Amino acid sequence: xxxxxxxxxxxxxxxxxxxxxxxxxxxxxxxxxxxxxxxxxxxxxxxxxxxxxxxxxxxxxxxxxxxxxxxxxxxxxxxxxxxxxxxxxxxxxxxxxxxxxxxxxxxxxxxxxxxxxxxxxxxxxxxxxxxxxxxxxxxxxxxxxxxxxxxxxxxxxxxxxxxxxxxxxxxxxxxxxxxxxxxxxxxxxxxxxxxxxxxxxxxxxxxxxxxxxxxxxxxxxxxxxxxxxxxxxxxx
Amino acid sequence: xxxxxxxxxxxxxxxxxxxxxxxxxxxxxxxxxxxxxxxxxxxxxxxxxxxxxxxxxxxxxxxxxxxxxxxxxxxxxxxxxxxxxxxxxxxxxxxxxxxxxxxxxxxxxxxxxxxxxxxxxxxxxxxxxxxxxxxxxxxxxxxxxxxxxxxxxxxxxxxxxxxxxxxxxxxxxxxxxxxxxxxxxxxxxxxxxxxxxxxxxxxxxxxxxxxxxxxxxxxxxxxxxxxxxxxxxxxxxxxxxxxxxxxxxxxxxxxxxxxxxxxxxxxxxxxxxxxxxxxxxxxxxxxxxxxxxxxxxxxxxxxxxxxxxxxxxxxxxxxxxxxxxxxxxxxxxxxxxxxxxxxxxxxxxxxxxxxxxxxxxxxxxxxxxxxxxxxxxxxxxxxxxxxxxxxxxxxxxxxxxxxxxxxxxxxxxxxxxxxxxxxxxxxxxx
Numbered sequence: 001x002x003x004x005x006x007x008x009x010x011x012x013x014x015x016x017x018x019x020x021x022x023x024x025x026x027x028x029x030x031x032x033x034x035x036x037x038x039x040x041x042x043x044x045x046x047x048x049x050x051x052x053x054x055x056x057x058x059x060x061x062x063x064x065x066x067x068x069x070x071x072x073x074x075x076x077x078x079x080x081x082x083x084x085x086x087x088x089x090x091x092x093x094x095x096x097x098x099x100x101x102x103x104x105x106x107x108x109x110x111x112x113x114x115x116x117x118x119x120x121x122x123x124x125x126x127x128x129x130x131x132x133x134x135x136x137x138x139x140x141x142x143x144x145x146x147x148x149x150x151x152x153x154x155x156x157x158x159x160x161x162x163x164x165x166x167x168x169x170x171x172x173x174x175x176x177x178x179x180x181x182x183x184x185x186x187x188x189x190x191x192x193x194x195x196x197x198x199x200x201x202x203x204x205x206x207x208x209x210x211x212x213x214x215x216x217x218x219x220x221x222x223x224x225x226x227x228x229x230x231x232x233x234x235x236x
Numbered sequence: 237x238x239x240x241x242x243x244x245x246x247x248x249x250x251x252x253x254x255x256x257x258x259x260x261x262x263x264x265x266x267x268x269x270x271x272x273x274x275x276x277x278x279x280x281x282x283x284x285x286x287x288x289x290x291x292x293x294x295x296x297x298x299x300x301x302x303x304x305x306x307x308x309x310x311x312x313x314x315x316x317x318x319x320x321x322x323x324x325x326x327x328x329x330x331x332x333x334x335x336x337x338x339x340x341x342x343x344x345x346x347x348x349x350x351x352x353x354x355x356x357x358x359x360x361x362x363x364x365x366x367x368x369x370x371x372x373x374x375x376x377x378x379x380x381x382x383x384x385x386x387x388x389x390x391x392x393x394x395x396x397x398x399x400x401x402x403x404x405x406x407x408x409x410x411x412x413x414x415x416x417x418x419x420x421x422x423x424x425x426x427x428x429x430x431x432x433x434x435x436x437x438x439x440x441x442x443x444x445x446x447x448x449x450x451x452x453x454x455x456x457x458x459x460x461x462x463x464x465x466x467x468x469x470x471x472x473x474x475x476x477x478x479x480x481x482x483x484x485x486x487x488x489x490x491x492x493x494x495x496x497x498x499x500x501x502x503x504x505x506x507x508x509x510x511x512x513x514x515x516x517x518x519x520x521x522x523x524x525x526x527x528x529x530x531x532x533x534x535x536x537x538x539x540x541x542x543x544x545x546x547x548x549x550x551x552x553x554x555x556x557x558x559x560x561x562x563x564x565x566x567x568x569x570x571x572x573x574x575x576x577x578x579x580x581x582x583x584x585x586x587x588x589x590x591x592x593x594x595x596x597x598x599x600x601x602x603x604x605x606x607x608x609x610x611x612x613x614x615x616x617x618x619x620x621x622x623x624x625x626x627x628x629x630x631x632x633x634x635x636x637x638x639x640x641x642x643x644x645x646x647x648x649x650x651x652x653x654x655x656x657x658x659x660x661x662x663x664x665x666x
Contacts, residue, residue: 048547074549082547088540092655099537102530103549128655150549 001026001186002047002154007056009046016042018210019056024154024188029180031189031197031218033231034207040190041083043207044158048073048080060154074103079152083159085143089132093123096131096142100149108151116145119175137168144175154186155179161193169193173200194231198222261307268303272296336654339607347513351506360502364509364577366617368570371516373597373609375566378523380595381604382532383559384539386443389430389450390594393423393564395457395586397571402470402581412476412576416569423568424561431560435553450591457583469582476508476576483507508577515573519566520606528656535559600641602648611649615641
């Protein structure tokens with residue numbers, strides 16, 4: 001469904017991605033783990049077109065989307081929940097969800113809204129509340145729900161566990177699993193929380209210094225002694 | 237005056253302790269007395285050729301009493317503020333927000349009835365000026381309040397609108413009603429011209445470029461003498477007509493003869509007032525409607541978070557340009573009204589201070605609040621008029637009033653953002 005082929009990305013002179021290949025197949029949850037500054041978010045942003053890949057190709061459903069502006073991805077079927085949640089703080093939850101549905105067919109709006117509320121009942125309770133007054137976990141739920149309102153076929157999630165309590169993280173990850181299983185949605189998940197991400201994902205990639213160093217199924221990577229030493233031991 | 241002294245006095249403890257409150261008020265009154273003695277009680281005046289002192293103990297006494305009562309009320313109010321979350325001002329604000337439609341209608345009714353109740357030249361003149369600023373405030377509110385693009389050169393569009401009518405009417409003799417939409421289109425066009433270079437800019441940088449743009453327009457108006465009349469401006473602009481019927485003395489084809497009434501110069505002034513009232517109301521209704529449409533919601537989303545907007549499929553370029561264009565369009569309408577009313581335009585009317593005043597109206601009112609703009613325009617336009625008898629003090633008082641507002645309501649008078657939609661309209665949850 002999504003193929004990243006030999007992508008190089010630069011921030012000025014600094015090469016942040018040094019030839020990255022990643023494939024996401026339809027119906028999968030694929031995770032990309034790595035430490036701070038490895039280039040995980042850069043890869044996700046490059047898929048979204050800002051910054052643009054200097055070399056390499058990004059192909060979505062057979063079409064080259066490397067040069068597409070960010071705002072056109074939604075109409076192609078890719079929705080993104082950006083790093084740091086980025087909900088619209090002064091708008092209500094309901095309005096935030098409306099913004100998510102801006103590019104999708106209005107006929108589905110009510111059904112989609114009900115589905116989001118069924119998945120995250122907390123949002124329903126607070127639908128007229130301003131998003132800025134929500135807790136971190138609720139904002140993350142809202143960010144995911146907002147991305148889903150666009151009816152994507154591929155959902156890109158950037159560190160949904162960022163700054164959340166372990167119990168809340170579990171709730172969010174359960175929701176991602178449900179989205180994948182029940183809505184048959186393909187998910188590409190960038191995470192620092194390697195343990196949870198690998199347990200959830202069908203396949204995983206490990207990124208170090210802008211390069212993919214390891215790839216495999218979630219269970220394989222979880223059992224890999226190198227991964228255990230670098231990302232799991234002592235942490236969780 | 238009371239405001240001024242309150243601002244000078246030391247901050248109080250709050251609470252309901254009447255004794256302490258009286259003591260605090262006494263202190264404030266003492267300070268007021270000290271300050272007032274040289275400022276108010278003693279006045280140097282001319283006695284023929286000599287300079288002498290005039291004693292105004294009554295003024296001093298009034299000031300001290302006002303400070304005492306004012307300070308006492310302030311303590312009382314701030315005491316209550318601690319009890320109810322957000323305080324009386326927030327509660328007041330919430331009351332306003334629950335009855336927004338009612339307040340809007342009441343305001344409109346007052347606006348319509350004003351010339352009937354008060355057909356006074358001066359009152360209508362001030363009310364017209366007030367409505368121009370309200371309209372400009374609502375227009376700029378689209379750019380600054382909703383889309384969050386800080387525009388310090390809004391007066392440029394006002395100028396474009398004003399010169400559009402002035403030049404077309406004097407050169408081709410076209411009627412105001414024909415030129416009005418054209419002026420809006422021209423101004424919107426200039427809005428897009430400004431919009432393109434500033435698409436990538438944000439915050440302070442955007443403000444500087446828009447400031448420069450406002451000045452460029454003004455400097456062009458001054459220096460392109462052949463085209464714009466230069467610093468002399470354009471005079472002899474045809475006055476407004478009642479959809480073709482002029483307001484002047486005559487037995488045939490005038491407003492007065494058509495309706496079979498006597499001619500009076502006030503008729504034209506009242507008609508002008510109604511024109512700006514309608515234009516401003518249209519601006520407001522248009523903005524209210526836009527907020528509920530995808531474009532308007534995208535403006536607000538853009539103000540909140542541009543990156544999130546992109547990831548949701550909103551093209552920031554179109555959204556920003558539409559905000560600049562529509563904001564400018566209303567500035568252009570107001571501008572052409574300005575020139576038809578004044579009958580004369582010159583670059584002096586479109587200096588930076590005008591932009592600053594309009595921006596102050598939007599910021600004081602609370603970014604994005606339509607009612608806030610009206611209240612702030614009242615402060616900014618009417619207060620200096622009311623203070624006219626204070627002569628040289630009036631700008632001082634005006635400045636103080638602005639400071640007091642910003643201290644009390646740092647986010648503007650009505651900073652609460654009204655959601656565009658509620659699922660349960662009556663249940664307050666925020």
